Amino acid sequence: MKKQSKNPLLLIKFLTLHSLLVLSASQDFDFFYLVQQWPGSYCDTKHGCCYPSTGKPVSDFGIHGLWPNRNDGSYPSNCDSSNPFDASKISDLVSQMRSDWPTLSCPSNDGLTFWGHEWDKHGTCSESVLDQHSYFSTALNLKTEINILRALEDAGIHPNGSNYSLSSIKDAIKRASGHTPWIECNNDSSGNSQLYQIYLCVDSSGLGFIECPVFPNGKCGASIEFPMF
């Protein structure tokens, strides 16, 4: 007859190890970056841009993505090819996606390529927390909680081609939102540093903004242009 293990300690050890493995397999990240782009700075570059087939986006920051990230600065990507983007799952969100998550890449398209890329690369790495519909609706809801353009305009920072300091931009967003953002700059076709993307951190359930556990890398010039769009 097979000998049964009677050691309760062994069983507890096994169960602990098992639950740790299940947990780490299902959630391999610590927080999200909600990344928003200034369309004028995406377009005002060497590569240029194309407006979506549905028309020129409004003059506002647009969502780039909701990106799972780890506290050590690394991040998972393309986590589950068995769960590819399925546009039919977000048909109720498409009109809000067109205004709040417009694509500017060429050739012109309706945005499905951009949204599909974001789901496949980033969304599948947080699918244990947010399924496809919740992934997109969570990002849309978070964007409406903090109005970045209004925060900047209230501080006298306008998208009219003027230049501003990095600290004035960060202070304006921090004052309005209560959270410290990260600013990513890119260069216009003449090489000037301009305000490209704003990063805000979100807890690992997607429920609300937090202070960032870690910031990305990258430099902005001493004077940052905020181009028109």
Ligand code: 5GP
């Ligand atoms: P990431 O890989 O950084 O999450 O997303 C960047 C990818 O999305 C690139 O392949 C880019 O071509 C595509 N993309 C499509 N539309 C946009 C857009 O409006 N802005 C940016 N930054 N990338 C876009």
Ligand code: 5GP
């Ligand atoms: P500190 O932590 O002393 O404010 O900044 C350290 C360095 O990181 C400085 O060179 C500063 O310009 C840069 N830095 C601080 N915040 C940001 C930001 O949000 N975006 C970018 N690109 N650089 C930043």
